[in-house]
């Protein structure tokens with residue numbers, strides 16, 4: 001029964017991948033094959049991962065470092081005024097403040113993060129400075145802002161007129177209902193990075209030509225969240241984890257569920273025990289299903305993983321999670337992830 005369901009889902013996914021102009025399937029799952037030594041690859045969450053990967057690829061293809069690539073890559077959606085779930089123009093909290101979370105991690109275990117950071121358009125670059133210029137891993141709120149300003153980052157108003165309008169519209173009901181973004185979106189076709197939903201994080205993982213790995217994760221978090229709320233994205237082990245001996249993982253969706261299961265760390269540890277990236281992502285999602293069987297039906301969580309051989313896997317609770325893959329063969333691949341629950345395309 002399960003096999004038949006999986007088979008049907010795999011066929012549908014293959015068809016969707018073709019429709020999206022994705023990477024040509026090289027395995028039954030549609031995921032690209034492992035890399036040979038000296039080749040680079042970058043993967044990231046959602047359709048806005050396509051242009052982000054291209055910026056990362058500009059670094060990787062010249063022999064640059066994975067760490068520089070992931071920072072450069074995720075700065076693209078952070079700067080995108082049409083993207084309301086990452087960086088500048090992110091939707092605010094319920095009190096109208098845009099507050100951003102980000103983390104960055106190297107395969108050698110060095111990492112940095114910022115949470116509830118306001119007024120700075122590129123939290124990922126502040127996270128990198130935390131990693132490289134402080135003895136700490138995570139700075140939050142006022143302290144993170146003070147550090148950013150000391151480091152020369154510009155203090156700006158991040159609430160755009162469009163985001164402000166959306167927030168005022170939301171205030172009419174003020175109901176907090178994270179939506180499941182399960183439209184299969186294509187960045188190029190819809191022109192709607194971030195889509196109509198009220199959340200979506202970019203998580204990016206890269207392996208460079210020297211075999212080094214790094215990851216980055218950045219978000220404005222759940223739209224209309226409580227002031228001071230921090231999600232999984234800046235929590236090392238939850239929204240992002242990279243161990244160069246094994247691989248990396250990142251997550252998107254309702255961060256509370258990912259924090260409860262320390263999701264990205266779990267995915268990497270499962271890979272360490274021999275699971276493929278796909279199997280590891282699926283098991284991390286199933287952990288949420290088993291712990292919270294009812295809640296898991298109504299919310300989205302997706303994991304994306306890249307092991308040190310360059311194999312890629314992704315899995316989500318709900319249908320509609322997509323991930324972008326970029327390497328020397330294809331720079332604009334977008335693939336739909338397999339999921340536990342299948343809801344209809346809208």
Ligand code: SD4
Nearest residue numbers: 199200201221231253255
């Ligand atoms: C958070 N995980 O703050 C982020 C939001 C997100 O898709 O990824 N949404 O909980």
